[in-house]
Amino acid sequence: MIETPDKGFWEQLKKRKVIRAAVAYIIVGWIVLQVGEIVFEGLELPVWSLKLLIALVVLGFPIAMVLSWAFDFSLRGVRKEAADTGELSHTSLETASDTPSIAVLPFDDMSEKGDQAYFCEGIAEEILNALCKVANLRVASRVAAFQFGGKRADVTEIGAKLKVNTVLEGSVRKAGDKLRITAQLVNTSDGYHLWSRQFDRGLEGIFEIQEEIADAIATTLSLTLKRQFINSQHQVDHKAYDFFLRGLSYFARHTTQDNVYARQMFSRAIEIEPDYGRAWAGMAYTYGFEYLYFNANDVNRSEARRTSHKALELAPDLAESHVSAGIAHCMSLEYKQADFEFEKAIELDPKNYEAWYFYGRTKVHEGDLAHALRLFERAAKVRPEDFQSVLLQAQLYTSLGRKDKALEVTRVGIERVRAILDLNPDDNRALNMGAFALLRLGKKKEATEWMLTSMENATMDSIIQYNAACFFSLAGDTDRALDCLENCLVKVGNISREWLVHDSDMDNIRQHSRFQEIVSRFPD
Numbered sequence: 001m002i003e004t005p006d007k008g009f010w011e012q013l014k015k016r017k018v019i020r021a022a023v024a025y026i027i028v029g030w031i032v033l034q035v036g037e038i039v040f041e042g043l044e045l046p047v048w049s050l051k052l053l054i055a056l057v058v059l060g061f062p063i064a065m066v067l068s069w070a071f072d073f074s075l076r077g078v079r080k081e082a083a084d085t086g087e088l089s090h091t092s093l094e095t096a097s098d099t100p101s102i103a104v105l106p107f108d109d110m111s112e113k114g115d116q117a118y119f120c121e122g123i124a125e126e127i128l129n130a131l132c133k134v135a136n137l138r139v140a141s142r143v144a145a146f147q148f149g150g151k152r153a154d155v156t157e158i159g160a161k162l163k164v165n166t167v168l169e170g171s172v173r174k175a176g177d178k179l180r181i182t183a184q185l186v187n188t189s190d191g192y193h194l195w196s197r198q199f200d201r202g203l204e205g206i207f208e209i210q211e212e213i214a215d216a217i218a219t220t221l222s223l224t225l226k227r228q229f230i231n232s233q234h235q236v237d238h239k240a241y242d243f244f245l246r247g248l249s250y251f252a253r254h255t256t257q258d259n260v261y262a263r264q265m266f267s268r269a270i271e272i273e274p275d276y277g278r279a280w281a282g283m284a285y286t287y288g289f290e291y292l293y294f295n296a297n298d299v300n301r302s303e304a305r306r307t308s309h310k311a312l313e314l315a316p317d318l319a320e321s322h323v324s325a326g327i328a329h330c331m332s333l334e335y336k337q338a339d340f341e342f343e344k345a346i347e348l349d350p351k352n353y354e355a356w357y358f359y360g361r362t363k364v365h366e367g368d369l370a371h372a373l374r375l376f377e378r379a380a381k382v383r384p385e386d387f388q389s390v391l392l393q394a395q396l397y398t399s400l401g402r403k404d405k406a407l408e409v410t411r412v413g414i415e416r417v418r419a420i421l422d423l424n425p426d427d428n429r430a431l432n433m434g435a436f437a438l439l440r441l442g443k444k445k446e447a448t449e450w451m452l453t454s455m456e457n458a459t460m461d462s463i464i465q466y467n468a469a470c471f472f473s474l475a476g477d478t479d480r481a482l483d484c485l486e487n488c489l490v491k492v493g494n495i496s497r498e499w500l501v502h503d504s505d506m507d508n509i510r511q512h513s514r515f516q517e518i519v520s521r522f523p524d
Contacts, residue, residue, distance in 0.1 A: 118245055122248050179200070254429075319352045326342040387434070439471065
């Protein structure tokens with residue numbers, strides 16, 4: 001049996017503005033009584049008149065509280081609050097921008113043991129991905145929205161920082177095979193609930209819940225939206241899906257060890273459901289990422305090909321299947337085949353950031369920098385808060401001899417970095433790549449501090465350690481740059497020869513004998 005969460009009533013009082021209404025009523029009531037006492041005395045009204053006024057003020061308090069629970073009193077008039085019945089509010093977003101936008105926050109874990117964070121994140125991410133299929137709706141990325149996970153930030157603050165006019169939040173209580181999910185769509189301009197609902201079902205109903213939430217949100221915002229066709233979720237065993245969500249949670253952390261954990265979870269999902277195409281795509285991603293960032297060996301390359309081929313076979317209509325295949329072909333220097341797969345992924349899902357981003361990285365491997373630049377520009381538009389695709393543009397503009405344009409996009413990039421660090425000061429990726437932007441803008445001291453901090457916080461992260469080599473090369477510290485490169489190659493993880501050869505950040509040390517010796521270790 002799933003118990004009703006003990007907390008939540010106080011939060012509902014605040015969200016429905018009952019507390020604010022109570023304070024306002026007491027203040028106004030006190031003023032009315034003070035004025036009434038003076039006026040009644042001046043008019044020489046009988047004593048019982050003042051007593052009647054006091055009684056009316058007291059009796060009106062509970063009535064006002066009940067009304068404030070059910071209705072939203074604002075300067076725009078009285079509006080009915082959407083209750084937990086699944087009924088949709090037809091109120092439009094009067095204060096919102098012309099383009100509807102939403103941030104999906106990770107749901108709160110209300111389970112007894114508090115061990116379902118991965119499940120809460122997974123559900124939120126699945127809903128987020130479904131909403132990305134809705135035409136004309138801008139969806140804040142997982143990277144940005146999930147920074148608010150576990151934080152009691154005000155929705156107005158979230159709206160301002162993520163530049164969205166609605167927020168989806170909720171909670172999950174999981175007990176055995178029983179599930180209780182609550183979700184509410186909130187207007188960030190005034191905290192008004194546009195829609196809310198509670199779901200009590202078995203785990204096998206999780207796919208229907210996600211679909212119903214996404215449909216309800218699109219319907220609530222339907223005044224300006226046109227829905228795209230969304231393929232229904234493949235109905236897999238709920239235990240396999242649970243392992244799949246665990247895999248997604250680990251994979252999102254992008255560390256060497258978490259990549260291994262993610263692969264183990266996807267593998268467990270496949271053991272239960274051998275034809276689970278999404279899990280095969282997840283497996284392919286882990287091998288592809290390990291090859292690109294951690295260990296560029298033949299095993300990872302061959303496994304990326306095998307698992308991505310299986311994903312294509314089982315889920316050919318899934319953009320992730322084609323992205324994973326594109327990455328696998330890139331590893332084998334099969335650039336025409338990689339182009340085909342990335343183009344197909346974009347055709348299936350034009351808002352798929354990974355498709356644009358890794359297509360761009362593939363073109364860097366190939367040496368087609370102009371094409372890579374255009375792809376990174378598109379990736380930056382698909383994910384407006386992303387800084388990686390912007391800062392990589394600066395590197396490419398530098399390689400193409402357009403230093404003025406490199407400075408222009410660097411300024412845009414550092415703004416995005418600072419916005420992410422404002423949400424999460426410990427974001428190593430932001431500190432690491434932001435250091436490049438600061439260096440290019442002439443702020444060498446601050447840049448070095450950011451780089452050293454990211455290196456200390458992630459000593460075994462090959463991406464950060466390789467970037468350190470690039471950073472010190474650009475800063476003119478040759479010995480330190482070569483030390484970082486040696487450390488990345490020997491202790492942390494192998495690196496991509498193709499990326500190293502075409503990386504303009506290494507130009508200052510490219511002719512050094514130690515650099516040539518490092519490159520010579522790669523097989524021809």
